[in-house]
Amino acid sequence: MPRETPVAWVTGAAGGIGRATVARLRREGFLVLASDLPAALPQDGGEEGVVWHACDATDEAEVSAAVGACLGHYPRLDAVIHLAGTVGAGPLAETSLSEWRTVVDANLTSAFLVARAAHGALRTARAGSLVLMSSTNALNGGSALSGPAYAAAKAGVLNLTRYLAREWAPDGIRVNCLAPGPVDTPMLRRLDARTLDALKAKVPLGRLVAAEEVADAIAYLCSKGARCLTGTVHNLSGGLVLD
Numbered sequence: 158m159p160r161e162t163p164v165a166w167v168t169g170a171a172g173g174i175g176r177a178t179v180a181r182l183r184r185e186g187f188l189v190l191a192s193d194l195p196a197a198l199p200q201d202g203g204e205e206g207v208v209w210h211a212c213d214a215t216d217e218a219e220v221s222a223a224v225g226a227c228l229g230h231y232p233r234l235d236a237v238i239h240l241a242g243t244v245g246a247g248p249l250a251e252t253s254l255s256e257w258r259t260v261v262d263a264n265l266t267s268a269f270l271v272a273r274a275a276h277g278a279l280r281t282a283r284a285g286s287l288v289l290m291s292s293t294n295a296l297n298g299g300s301a302l303s304g305p306a307y308a309a310a311k312a313g314v315l316n317l318t319r320y321l322a323r324e325w326a327p328d329g330i331r332v333n334c335l336a337p338g339p340v341d342t343p344m345l346r347r348l349d350a351r352t353l354d355a356l357k358a359k360v361p362l363g364r365l366v367a368a369e370e371v372a373d374a375i376a377y378l379c380s381k382g383a384r385c386l387t388g389t390v391h392n393l394s395g396g397l398v399l400d
Contacts, residue, residue: 162229165379166190166223168214168271169241171197173342174290174366178238183370184392185380190227193241214241214267220274227278234278236286236379239271244344245304252305260306265313272321276330285330286379289316291390293338293398302348302356311336315390322388331387333378338394341365361396 158391160261165182169175170191179191183206191203208230212223222295227234242264266277281283299308320326325332325399339345339356344374345365348356357365374391378381392400 161381163187163235163266164190164227165236165238166192166227166234166275167358168192168212168223168241168267169239170209170289172197172239172240172344172372174340175240175338177368177372181369181376182236182379185376187236187379188224188231190230192223197208214239215262216270217270217274218365220267220270221290222281224278233282234275235275235282235284236288236363237271237275237279238375239268239289239318240381241267242290242310243270244347245306246302247304248301249305254323256304257306260304261310261313264293264307264310265317268314268317272317272332273348276325276328280325280328283329284384285328286323286383287330287332288375288378289326289332289334291316291318291334291336293336293392293394296336296390296392296398296400298368319388320391326387331383333370333377333383333386334390334396335374336365336390336394337366338392338397340366340368340371341357342368359397360394364395366395 165187170179171193180191189207191207194209195211196210210226212219245260290315294308295311295315318332321332
């Protein structure tokens with residue numbers, strides 16, 4: 158591969174947004190290390206230009222190994238897109254400590270681990286990009302549909318983005334964050350039809366966000382066109398939340 162060919166690592170790559178992002182980055186010319194939990198990996202080995210790697214983003218050793226695997230397959234790492242995460246459900250009084258820790262670890266601790274492990278490779282690239290995934294739950298307080306741990310964790314991701322944007326700017330690394338509203342993915346379809354219809358009715362544009370639209374925003378943030386953007390939060394909600 159030519160030395161200038163860009164390389165991206167995408168976590169949570171087997172999910173709805175993850176698969177759309179991998180496909181979008183491939184169209185932009187990126188080679189991709191796509192990681193997710195072992196049970197979620199494709200059985201056919203994936204497609205050309207994409208290397209699939211088993212990784213639990215809450216496990217420090219596995220996250221470090223994923224960075225090593227990326228640099229073992231490719232000579233560089235230009236962009237990291239951290240999409241791995243999970244939702245909770247229910248009010249605070251019904252949230253156990255175990256559930257709280259699981260959701261916070263999956264969304265916030267994983268972001269810390271991925272950022273820390275990838276920093277050296279992104280610094281070497283001198284024009285690296287880290288994209289983290291927050292949520293409109295971080296902007297409006299969330300609800301029992303996703304639970305209190307999810308809202309708190311995604312708010313933490315938002316401020317981690319701002320912190321890293323300042324700390325890593327001297328290294329030439331840009332750090333930005335997406336805060337989508339309801340995205341039409343299998344994760345959202347855990348909700349019953351009535352709840353989904355009520356959710357859509359609250360969106361001023363009258364529809365859910367498509368996974369491909371989130372992927373388009375990610376591709377932009379990893380492009381040269383966004384080279385002046387760092388520390389930004391992108392509200393992709395169809396007007397559900399107004400900044």
